[in-house]
Amino acid sequence: MGFLSEFKAFAVRGNVIDLAVGLVIGTAFGKIVSSLVADIISPPLGLLIGGVDFSGLSVTLRQAVGDTPAVTLNYGLFIQTVISFVIVAFAIFLVVRAINALKRKEAEAPSAPPAPSVQETLLTEIRDALRERNAQERG
Template structure:
């Protein structure tokens, strides 16, 4: 029974729960960024490159003739998928950079605007007047 209790204490610690929440939010954010890249940015890049789909690019190292007479590449190095992955990574990294930059700017804005000190009470004002009179020698 003590092992279950220890596990419960471990799982309920703040750091473990924060990590779990971060993983879940990170996965959801990854889907958002992935959709941004796949559905918005890459079609624009495809349009700018005259409809070239990088994922289809390949280097054929040989050909093979099927029994029905069709010729297919025997070995193909799909370097296009690699290029596509690099472009996706750069775009995702840039979007994450922008999000972190905005979050840091918001944190600095919160920290830069400290709260105004509270107005002194009437007792504090009276004590300050007494202090000032004592300093003046009256």
């Protein structure tokens, strides 16, 4: 099998297509979650904690000299990123939890029993005919 035909077989395989669709939907879902966190969850949370912003916290490792900028260790940005991650992770957890609860309710809903197969129908008719015949012979 040549390189191009092998690549074609790989690229059009269902798993790769599913992965691509999942990636596109995941990216769009990431934007929704980011908006949820930035526009819905963070403002009230910011009010609760008094608008604390850690992004300005840093330690200067070397002062600026002339045109050379200062070298800083921006640990505040790291703390802010960790806090944002925890908020996003918690929001995703709540969404996944709600989806799983809906799936669980759907799975618990009683479903109609499957229709009997042709064989089951025929066997039921034979059984009923034998019962009727036995009843006629006795009575």
